[in-house]
Amino acid sequence: AQKITQTQPGMFVQEKEAVTLDCTYDTSDPSYGLFWYKQPSSGEMIFLIYQGSYDQQNATEGRYSLNFQKARKSANLVISASQLGDSAMYFCAITDNNDMRFGAGTRLTVKP
Amino acid sequence: NAGVTQTPKFRVLKTGQSMTLLCAQDMNHEYMYWYRQDPGMGLRLIHYSVGEGTTAKGEVPDGYNVSRLKKQNFLLGLESAAPSQTSVYFCASSYSRTAAPMGYTFGSGTRLTVV
Numbered sequence: 001a002q003k004i005t006q007t008q009p010g011m012f013v014q015e016k017e018a019v020t021l022d023c024t025y026d027t028s029d030p031s032y033g034l035f036w037y038k039q040p041s042s043g044e045m046i047f048l049i050y051q052g053s054y055d056q057q058n059a060t061e062g063r064y065s066l067n068f069q070k071a072r073k074s075a076n077l078v079i080s081a082s083q084l085g086d087s088a089m090y091f092c093a094i095t096d097n098n099d100m101r102f103g104a105g106t107r108l109t110v111k112p
Numbered sequence: 113n114a115g116v117t118q119t120p121k122f123r124v125l126k127t128g129q130s131m132t133l134l135c136a137q138d139m140n141h142e143y144m145y146w147y148r149q150d151p152g153m154g155l156r157l158i159h160y161s162v163g164e165g166t167t168a169k170g171e172v173p174d175g176y177n178v179s180r181l182k183k184q185n186f187l188l189g190l191e192s193a194a195p196s197q198t199s200v201y202f203c204a205s206s207y208s209r210t211a212a213p214m215g216y217t218f219g220s221g222t223r224l225t226v227v
Binding site: 043 | 145
């Protein structure tokens with residue numbers, strides 16, 4: 001069964017603007033972790049941010065923040081002040097009682 | 113600053129040939145994973161290991177075998193390659209099952225083409 005859903009195959013954003021990448025998940029475990037990874041055109045997987053299911057506050061890492069809405073099973077990634085180097089594939093992932101499962105990804109393109 | 117190293121980085125195989133992908137990590141992680149990445153499907157788990165001498169099936173294990181004889185190495189084998197196994201293969205490792213809070217550490221990937 002699909003555990004992670006990313007409904008936006010592609011997104012465009014103007015340089016210096018903010019963008020939100022959507023992610024919804026499905027799990028019956030009360031304890032789980034949510035992750036976002038960036039994959040630039042060079043192909044490597046770069047860890048961006050983590051949110052635990054019991055964390056009271058939304059996670060933030062520099063220009064990245066996670067809009068965690070537990071009741072809606074939503075974990076959207078917000079990138080503030082977009083830069084040309086943010087153009088990449090972005091993957092949402094979950095670990096619960098199983099191993100890390102990934103969504104299909106969103107391709108973000110930052111326009112100058 | 114090695115982290116997770118995968119070899120080879122590129123390979124072209126003929127249908128029916130066999131090969132082994134090597135993954136090595138120097139972080140003393142217990143958990144290691146093999147994923148494949150196909151367009152529009154994200155990363156899918158092939159096999160994983162929770163420690164030296166252990167292996168288990170993931171979401172898409174058919175056509176692959178794995179071994180973890182040493183803690184730092186995790187091998188992925190294709191006994192008889194098929195065109196459907198054309199993909200980018202990623203190895204990853206972590207110190208815990210939940211991977212909190214730093215996630216998995218990934219290798220740079222192996223691009224395999226089966227003709």
